[in-house]
Amino acid sequence: xxxxxxxVGDFMPHFWDGLLVTLQALALGSLISFALGLVWALLMRTxxxxxxxxxxxxxxxxxxxxxxxQLFFLFYVLPEWNITFSALTTGxxxxxxxxxxxxxxxxxxxxxxxxxxxxxAATALSLPVRRxxxxxxxxxxxxxxxxALGNYVISMLKDTPLLMAITVLxxxxxxxxxxxxxxxxxxxxxxxGVAFILISYPASLLLRALERRLVR
Numbered sequence: 624x625x626x627x628x629x630x631v632g633d634f635m636p637h638f639w640d641g642l643l644v645t646l647q648a649l650a651l652g653s654l655i656s657f658a659l660g661l662v663w664a665l666l667m668r669t670x671x672x673x674x675x676x677x678x679x680x681x682x683x684x685x686x687x688x689x690x691x692x693q694l695f696f697l698f699y700v701l702p703e704w705n706i707t708f709s710a711l712t713t714g715x716x717x718x719x720x721x722x723x724x725x726x727x728x729x730x731x732x733x734x735x736x737x738x739x740x741x742x743x744a745a746t747a748l749s750l751p752v753r754r755x756x757x758x759x760x761x762x763x764x765x766x767x768x769x770x771a772l773g774n775y776v777i778s779m780l781k782d783t784p785l786l787m788a789i790t791v792l793x794x795x796x797x798x799x800x801x802x803x804x805x806x807x808x809x810x811x812x813x814x815x816g817v818a819f820i821l822i823s824y825p826a827s828l829l830l831r832a833l834e835r836r837l838v839r
Contacts, residue, residue, distance in 0.1 A: 630810040634801050638814055641797030645783050648715050648793065653776050655719025660726030664734065665756075667727070686724040691785055693717050698789040714786035722775055729771045733764035770834035777823050777830075794818060 666678045685693070694717045698710065708716065737760055745755040784795040792800065798811035 627807065627810055630805065630807045631814060633805070634798070634811045634814060637797040637801050638794065638811070638818070641792055641794035641815075642818065644711065644791065644796075645780075645793040648711065648718060648783050648786060648791070649776070649780050651715040652718035652722065652779055655715065656722035656726050656775065656779070657772060659719065659723035661730050663723060663727035664730035667731065668734070682724040682727060685721060690717065690721045690782060691788060693721055694785060694789050710786070710789050710791045713789060714783075714791050718779055718782065718786075722779055725775055726772060729768045729775070730764065732771075733768035734760060736767055737763050770830050773826070773830040773833065777826055780823055780826075781819065 663678060663682055667675055669675060694714065697708070697717050698713045701707065701713075741759055741763065742755075745759045750759070783793050786793050787796040787799065790796075794815050798815045801811050802808040
């Protein structure tokens with residue numbers, strides 16, 4: 624097998640386009656998953672069972688169905704109900720919604736890890752509920768779970784190629800399209816594999832360093 628460097632050069636403009644789409648999907652999907660996961664976690668702590676029960680059912684359903692199935696549902700089924708989004712928007716929403724059910728569990732663990740004395744101190748100071756959460760509980764809880772949230776960002780990165788199934792031209796989508804058009808598969812797919820390693824491995828090292836720093 625001969626390595627064709629000219630094919631790599633020809634593919635690189637397509638790669639940069641795909642990388643931009645991948646990073647957009649990752650960034651926006653992460654923001655949705657972090658924000659919505661916190662909302663799920665707080666709703667699960669409400670004393671009203673008529674809030675907790677539906678939230679629990681919905682999040683369990685989302686967490687226990689494949690992301691690919693959810694992508695197909697949002698992309699192909701919602702238009703039948705006159706709800707239409709672009710392919711990239713659909714992918715971002717699907718990734719954010721799917722991973723929000725995992726970040727919810729991370730937030731719950733962080734909240735439950737706050738020492739009981741912190742709750743008692745807030746009660747002794749007669750802090751309002753909102754002030755207790757925003758000034759006492761959540762800052763401590765989120766600090767504890769930042770490394771775990773970062774791990775899910777890496778997982779989301781590795782799941783972005785699934786967006787190719789709904790016509791999103793991310794890195795893998797661009798590589799597949801180029802390969803089909805030029806009948807060269809080795810070079811573009813190798814470039815994509817190396818790109819994922821160069822993004823995910825340094826990120827994992829950074830998360831380990833961050834975890835060591837936060838647990839001091």
